[in-house]
Amino acid sequence: MRWAARTLLQFRVGVEEYATKKWLFKQAFEGFWLATSNDNFYASSGAISVPARPGASRHIGNELDLVAEYQLNKD
DSSP: OHHHHHHEEEEEEEEEEESSSSEEEEEEEEEEEESSTTOOEEOTTSSEEEOOOTTSOOEEEEEEEEEEEEOSSOO
16 A cells, blocks of 8 residues: 555554464554645545545554464364
8 A cells, every 4th residue: 555655644553462372462553643734544446535635633443353362273
């Protein structure tokens, strides 16, 4: 997604922890901002989804990822 790299800033922090030998839990938090308030927000197709509004907040949103993995066998 080349279009996203030009206009988006992303912050991500996360943790992985083994609760037991077979259970792995992952948590990650991400925040997304436009690079400047003059940037458009683009759809995955590359078309403008939300046009720029100079002076508006650059913050797009946040994402919380929670993943649980269980190992059935060593293979």
